[in-house]
Structure formats: structure tokens, C-alpha cells
Amino acid sequence: MSNILNELLYTKTHEWAKKIDQKVVAMGITAHAQEQLRDIVFVELPALGKELKAGAACAVVESVKAAYDIFAPVSGTVVKVNQKIQEKPQLVNEDPYGEGWFLHIEISNPNEFGALLSPAQYQAISEPAP
Amino acid sequence: MKKTPLYDSHLKYHAQMVSFHDYTMPLQYDTIINEHLCVRRNAGLFDISHMGRFEIKGNKALPFVQNIITNDASKLDDGQVQYTPICNDQGGILDDILVYKRNKDHFLLVGNCANQEKDFSWFQKQAVAYQGLEIRDITDTVSLIALQGPLSSRMLENTFNRSFDFLNRFYFTDFAWNGARIIISRTGYTGEDGFEIFVDVQHLIKLWDLLLDKNNQDGLRPAGLGARDTLRLEAGLLLYGNDMDETITPLETTIDWTVKFDKDTFLGKAPLLQQKEKGIIRKLTGFEMIDRGIPRSGYPVVKGSEVIGRVTSGSFSPSTQKNIGFCLITASSVRVGEELYIQIRNTHYLARVVKIPFYKSKH
Numbered sequence: 001m002s003n004i005l006n007e008l009l010y011t012k013t014h015e016w017a018k019k020i021d022q023k024v025v026a027m028g029i030t031a032h033a034q035e036q037l038r039d040i041v042f043v044e045l046p047a048l049g050k051e052l053k054a055g056a057a058c059a060v061v062e063s064v065k066a067a068y069d070i071f072a073p074v075s076g077t078v079v080k081v082n083q084k085i086q087e088k089p090q091l092v093n094e095d096p097y098g099e100g101w102f103l104h105i106e107i108s109n110p111n112e113f114g115a116l117l118s119p120a121q122y123q124a125i126s127e128p129a130p
Numbered sequence: 131m132k133k134t135p136l137y138d139s140h141l142k143y144h145a146q147m148v149s150f151h152d153y154t155m156p157l158q159y160d161t162i163i164n165e166h167l168c169v170r171r172n173a174g175l176f177d178i179s180h181m182g183r184f185e186i187k188g189n190k191a192l193p194f195v196q197n198i199i200t201n202d203a204s205k206l207d208d209g210q211v212q213y214t215p216i217c218n219d220q221g222g223i224l225d226d227i228l229v230y231k232r233n234k235d236h237f238l239l240v241g242n243c244a245n246q247e248k249d250f251s252w253f254q255k256q257a258v259a260y261q262g263l264e265i266r267d268i269t270d271t272v273s274l275i276a277l278q279g280p281l282s283s284r285m286l287e288n289t290f291n292r293s294f295d296f297l298n299r300f301y302f303t304d305f306a307w308n309g310a311r312i313i314i315s316r317t318g319y320t321g322e323d324g325f326e327i328f329v330d331v332q333h334l335i336k337l338w339d340l341l342l343d344k345n346n347q348d349g350l351r352p353a354g355l356g357a358r359d360t361l362r363l364e365a366g367l368l369l370y371g372n373d374m375d376e377t378i379t380p381l382e383t384t385i386d387w388t389v390k391f392d393k394d395t396f397l398g399k400a401p402l403l404q405q406k407e408k409g410i411i412r413k414l415t416g417f418e419m420i421d422r423g424i425p426r427s428g429y430p431v432v433k434g435s436e437v438i439g440r441v442t443s444g445s446f447s448p449s450t451q452k453n454i455g456f457c458l459i460t461a462s463s464v465r466v467g468e469e470l471y472i473q474i475r476n477t478h479y480l481a482r483v484v485k486i487p488f489y490k491s492k493h
Contacts, residue, residue, distance in 0.1 A: 038146075038158060038161040038162065039161045039162055039163045041163075041424065041446040042422070042423070042424050042446065042453075044423075044475070060475065062424050062446070063162075064161075064162040064163060064356060064360060064445060064446050064448070065157070065162065065356055065359075065445075066426070067424065067426060086422075
């Protein structure tokens with residue numbers, strides 16, 4: 001079973017988001033997403049200062065097999081990127097909610113954060129009942 | 131969606147299944163990298179029953195085969211195997227196949243999954259000129275698996291209590307096993323030593339399980355299409371549908387050596403000869419990334435401000451830890467060391483032309 005943390009919010013495209021202060025949201029991909037992708041061998045992150053739109057592609061991860069877009073959970077400005085996952089992409093497999101984080105985004109529309117999926121809602125879509 | 135007879139076995143081994151042309155096939159059981167390295171170190175077992183298999187019989191079998199292939203099957207011993215493209219009237223590649231010669235009146239042809247129906251109707255169309263020729267599609271009655279890796283010969287011996295080490299590369303032999311007819315062929319698609327094993331469909335699951343049970347301790351694991359693709363790419367082997375198709379001739383690829391112009395006549399000979407005399411305009415070549423980025427099929431290849439071709443296959447290479455690929459580009463740019471740019475998501479990443487294979491087995 002995939003690991004879903006209670007203190008995070010989620011998207012239906014398998015990203016997680018967490019407020020780290022009033023204005024800034026940290027984001028990455030979920031344990032379920034990295035499990036589906038398996039070996040992550042490349043991560044491409046946006047430049048600092050880039051304006052993101054909620055639901056639009058903001059990063060790329062590549063497994064051995066293919067490249068996949070990662071979508072911004074909220075709109076805002078990129079204020080920090082995790083360079084460590086560019087050097088060592090397997091951190092995303094090993095620790096998707098910790099060392100494998102992707103971006104910090106300064107949010108431009110606080111309402112979007114509240115519209116994200118709760119852990120229970122995300123569990124329902126990522127682990128459909130058998 | 132078709133299933134191979136091993137579908138339930140794949141689920142038992144927790145395969146992640148994907149659709150591949152008409153078939154549902156295992157992409158990976160563990161991870162592509164682990165399976166890839168397992169084949170390079172020990173051995174892996176692949177279900178390749180999705181590939182097309184045809185039997186050709188009759189006293190005109192040899193001239194028929196000679197006419198459809200560009201390589202020269204008259205050079206084959208009985209019990210020998212040859213790799214060859216089959217070309218259309220324009221010299222475009224219809225499929226790349228292995229030709230197994232039992233004797234001059236009896237051949238076995240193995241082609242790609244995607245081309246099974248196309249191959250069969252092409253063979254039937256060409257057979258009209260060869261009276262008494264029998265062509266049978268045996269894909270559903272004779273299954274095919276591949277045991278690949280440096281320990282594969284020892285593993286076969288563990289399994290059958292007899293050695294098949296007498297087989298040279300590209301030779302095969304028949305073998306009766308508990309009432310099953312088996313063909314063991316020292317061939318493969320990984321760049322390692324290995325065997326491809328044909329077995330009557332009703333004995334397939336038993337054989338698959340036995341191979342995995344007997345050789346578990348020596349490190350044999352099932353391996354999926356993901357590892358099959360990265361292994362063949364490192365070994366410099368082409369994939370139909372990516373690196374070859376009907377719009378590409380063998381002379382434009384790395385398998386130009388399979389076209390034997392000294393052979394009497396064969397389908398595609400005239401246009402291929404013409405192309406050879408005029409010189410080719412584009413050529414398939416291997417490259418590796420210098421900048422960090424993974425090339426994928428379809429990405430443009432750029433030199434200066436000009437697009438000079440496209441990537442046909444590309445991947446992270448688990449054995450070399452580099453990002454590698456094939457591209458079909460302007461022939462004048464194909465020189466080892468030549469620098470090119472691969473356009474990945476609108477950004478240009480530096481790459482250079484390299485010799486193939488990208489990886490040579492250490493065994």
C-alpha cells in the first residue's frame with residue numbers, strides 16, 4: 001500500500017503540497033507516483049522566479065522508459081528548487097515527501113491551496129477499491 | 131488485447147503490464163534497471179511469445195526465402211540462424227527477422243510482434259510464384275522465451291541435466307523434453323550470451339517455472355520489455371518501428387552489411403543498388419549525450435541552426451550510466467566525435483556521435 005501522509009494535501013495528478021509558512025508551499029510527487037514510475041533517472045526543474053499556473057506543467061521526471069510532466073498544485077512564483085534531486089534523481093524514489101521534494105512556490109492565490117485534495121480524497125483516487 | 135500463454139505467470143511475479151501492439155506484456159517485474167543489470171551479471175528470462183513465428187516448407191523453400199530476404203540464406207548450414215531484413219519493392223524495411231534453416235526445404239522465420247499479420251500476408255503474396263510452398267503461422271502453437279546472460283549456458287544445464295554449450299552463436303538444435311518438442315537456439319537481443327527457446331505451447335508454463343525454480347539461486351529473474359529495450363539499445367541492436375520502418379532502407383541504417391548484392395535477385399535489390407550507387411543522404415548512427423538530458427524517439431537533432439534529423443531510440447543506459455540513442459541524420463554529419471544538439475522540450479542539449487555498440491559484454 002502506498003504511503004499517504006496526513007499533514008499533506010494532494011492533487012489528482014499525484015503531486016503533494018504543504019504550506020511551510022503563510023506564503024510558501026513546498027511540493028513534490030507522491031509515494032504512489034514514484035512507485036508507478038519506478039527508477040527515476042532524470043528530473044528537470046523550472047528556473048527560480050518562474051511564474052507557475054495551478055494545473056500547468058512545472059517540472060519533468062523521467063523514468064528509464066519515458067518522460068512525464070509534473071503539474072503545479074498552486075499558482076505562484078518559484079522561490080526555491082531542490083538541486084539535490086537533479087544530481088541524485090533516485091532521492092525522489094527513496095524519500096518522495098522528504099529529501100525528494102521538488103519546489104517551493106510563493107502562492108499568488110491562497111484559495112487554490114484550500115481546493116487541493118485531502119489525504120482521504122487522494123487515497124480514494126490513488127488506491128481504488130479492489 | 132491478446133495475452134501470451136504466460137499472462138498469469140507474469141501477474142504471479144508481480145509484473146507491471148503494458149499494452150504492446152496487440153499484446154498485453156510485462157514492462158517490468160522489479161525495476162528496469164535491476165532487471166537490466168541482472169541480465170548483464172547473471173541472466174534474465176523473457177517472454178517473447180508475442181513475436182511472429184512462421185514455418186516455410188517445400189522444395190522451393192530456399193529460393194522463396196532467398197527472394198524475400200536481403201541477406202544470403204544459401205550460406206547457411208542446416209541448423210544455422212541468420213539475421214536479415216525483408217524489404218518491399220522500394221527497398222524499405224518491412225521487418226527484420228531471424229531465418230532458421232532446418233534444411234533447404236524447411237525454414238523457420240521469426241519476426242516482430244507488430245508485423246505478424248503484415249509478414250504473413252506478404253509471405254503469402256510472394257509465395258504465389260513458388261508452387262507447392264507451405265507457409266504456416268505457428269505463433270499460437272509454438273511459444274518462445276529467451277534466457278539471456280553470462281550464466282545462461284550453465285542454467286540450461288542445471289535445468290535439463292545436459293549441456294548446450296556445444297552450440298555456437300547463431301546455431302540451434304532440437305531436443306525432446308518430457309514429451310515436449312523444444313528448439314534451443316544460441317541467439318538473443320541483449321548483447322550477452324544467451325538462448326532463445328521454442329516450446330510447444332502446452333508445455334510453456336511448466337518450462338518457464340522450472341527454469342526460474344532451478345536457477346533462482348544462481349540469480350535468474352524474469353525480465354520485462356523495459357529491460358529488453360535498454361539491453362538491445364546498449365548492444366547497438368535496432369528496434370523495428372523505431373530505428374527501421376518501411377520508409378527506411380537497410381543501407382541507411384547500421385545493418386547495411388545484411389544486403390548481399392552479389393546474390394542473384396531479391397525483393398528490393400534494384401532500388402537498393404541504385405541507392406548504393408548514388409550514395410545515401412541520411413544515415414542511422416549512435417550518439418551519447420554530453421549535457422544532462424535523456425533523448426527520446428522523435429526529438430529533433432540540430433546542427434548549427436538546422437534540423438538534420440531525429441532521434442529514433444533513446445534512453446538512460448544502466449550499464450554505462452550515460453544517456454544514449456540512435457538518430458537518423460544527414461549522412462555527412464555521421465563521423466565519430468561529431469557534435470550535435472538534441473532538442474529536448476525546446477532546449478538544445480549537446481551530444482556527440484559515437485561508435486556502436488555502446489556496451490560490450492565483459493564475458
